[in-house]
Amino acid sequence: MHNIFVNDFSNHIAIIGAGISGLALGCILKAAGFRVVIFEKAKDISEEGAGISISPNGTNILKLIGIYDELKYRSSNPLKALHYDNHNNIISSFTVDVLTTSRQTLYKVLLEQYLSNNGDIYFEHELIEIDESCCELKFLNNDTYKVLHVAACDGINSFCRKKILPNDNPIYSGYSVWRTILNMRSEEIKTFLGPKHHIVAYPINEAQTSLVAAIKTDKKYKESWRTKGTLDELKKDLVISKSDLILKLDDSTDFYKWGVYTRPSLKTLYSKNITLLGDAAHPIVPFIGQGGCLALEDAYLFGKLIISSDMEFSIAQKNYQKIRMPRIKKIKALSERQGHLNHISNKLISLTRNFIMRHMQFIAMRDIKKVWEYDIDNEIYKIK
Numbered sequence: 001m002h003n004i005f006v007n008d009f010s011n012h013i014a015i016i017g018a019g020i021s022g023l024a025l026g027c028i029l030k031a032a033g034f035r036v037v038i039f040e041k042a043k044d045i046s047e048e049g050a051g052i053s054i055s056p057n058g059t060n061i062l063k064l065i066g067i068y069d070e071l072k073y074r075s076s077n078p079l080k081a082l083h084y085d086n087h088n089n090i091i092s093s094f095t096v097d098v099l100t101t102s103r104q105t106l107y108k109v110l111l112e113q114y115l116s117n118n119g120d121i122y123f124e125h126e127l128i129e130i131d132e133s134c135c136e137l138k139f140l141n142n143d144t145y146k147v148l149h150v151a152a153c154d155g156i157n158s159f160c161r162k163k164i165l166p167n168d169n170p171i172y173s174g175y176s177v178w179r180t181i182l183n184m185r186s187e188e189i190k191t192f193l194g195p196k197h198h199i200v201a202y203p204i205n206e207a208q209t210s211l212v213a214a215i216k217t218d219k220k221y222k223e224s225w226r227t228k229g230t231l232d233e234l235k236k237d238l239v240i241s242k243s244d245l246i247l248k249l250d251d252s253t254d255f256y257k258w259g260v261y262t263r264p265s266l267k268t269l270y271s272k273n274i275t276l277l278g279d280a281a282h283p284i285v286p287f288i289g290q291g292g293c294l295a296l297e298d299a300y301l302f303g304k305l306i307i308s309s310d311m312e313f314s315i316a317q318k319n320y321q322k323i324r325m326p327r328i329k330k331i332k333a334l335s336e337r338q339g340h341l342n343h344i345s346n347k348l349i350s351l352t353r354n355f356i357m358r359h360m361q362f363i364a365m366r367d368i369k370k371v372w373e374y375d376i377d378n379e380i381y382k383i384k
């Protein structure tokens with residue numbers, strides 16, 4: 001790199017990306033008194049109009065970070081999840097304990113916590129060059145920083161990952177989703193299962209409901225939170241849906257379309273001074289709502305390992321990888337399996353699925369419950 005002036009942050013851990021994993025890691029490290037700086041390419045943390053559900057393994061991390069109560073206050077906490085068939089008949093009903101919220105609210109609460117510990121954050125800093133060994137970072141605005149270690153929390157299109165694996169690109173999963181926020185109150189999580197599509201609706205606060213409709217399609221929509229579509233297009237994509245929710249939609253709200261992309265599984269989660277977290281490490285299809293929860297778990301674990309090793313990054317990286325790999329593999333496989341189950345088009349097979357969900361809930365929920373009950377502190381304890 002040919003720079004005239006390099007900002008010396010060489011005793012700081014640099015976090016690239018102020019998304020879920022980046023902000024959570026910042027909170028954990030700052031609370032322990034470590035020197036941290038977050039670089040985010042956007043102007044602010046806004047992520048309009050999208051909902052997110054956080055299951056108990058994720059809310060456990062929010063509790064450990066100390067923001068659970070605040071987030072719960074600004075969000076929803078539905079206690080029941082209902083599944084319907086394509087004719088609006090209830091297939092199953094079970095008890096849940098998840099937080100459902102808007103992404104913007106989640107980011108805001110994380111950022112407030114980070115800032116309350118005097119965390120440094122630089123917006124409009126898009127990383128465009130990185131020297132893995134000596135940890136020099138260059139940004140689009142021409143600023144250059146020397147840092148101690150890089151936590152790559154820069155999402156599915158991670159620049160840091162590209163640096164480590166130049167030929168590894170996002171792959172279209174075969175699914176696209178439509179999403180919108182409805183100005184309507186709701187109490188429960190409702191999932192409508194239809195052939196080649198499914199629809200999920202849940203409250204994100206007292207007055208609004210997030211609606212996501214996933215379709216199995218060869219049309220490759222762009223991977224973006226901001227690509228707008230129209231109600232007509234949505235209805236064409238969901239022509240097979242008989243869900244009340246879709247039939248009653250009007251065009252008073254904004255509709256967004258999103259292509260779901262993944263990446264090949266990694267053999268390693270780090271290289272030299274760069275460690276990958278969240279979607280930068282393991283983007284998965286969103287059908288059991290775990291991408292954000294995994295990002296929280298990654299952040300908590302890597303943060304705790306940095307703290308316990310007193311910044312011996314090579315030890316922290318090794319243990320991080322050892323603990324995360326089996327968990328990521330398991331959740332990736334379960335998410336993909338759920339994608340198949342949610343989009344069954346064969347009538348007989350879908351009736352069998354519905355029968356199992358209705359009468360053998362312990363089978364349908366067994367694996368998901370295990371995911372939710374994950375004890376991350378116990379995993380850390382086991383490697384000691």
Ligand SMILES: Cc1cc2nc3c(=O)[nH]c(=O)nc-3n(C[C@H](O)[C@H](O)[C@H](O)COP(=O)(O)OP(=O)(O)OC[C@H]3O[C@@H](n4cnc5c(N)ncnc54)[C@H](O)[C@@H]3O)c2cc1C
Nearest residue numbers: 017019020021041053126127154155278279289291292293
């Ligand atoms: C439709 C859909 C529904 C989902 N629903 C759920 C759900 O209900 N529950 C759940 O747990 N998960 C869900 N997920 C998954 C979840 O959204 C992601 O897994 C999660 O956001 C990943 O967090 P992250 O911190 O890795 O990345 P992100 O939250 O994507 O953050 C990455 C950040 O890095 C920044 N950045 C990128 N490149 C650079 C750069 N070069 N320099 C500086 N900054 C950069 C970005 O601007 C962004 O702020 C869903 C995903 C989709 C697509």
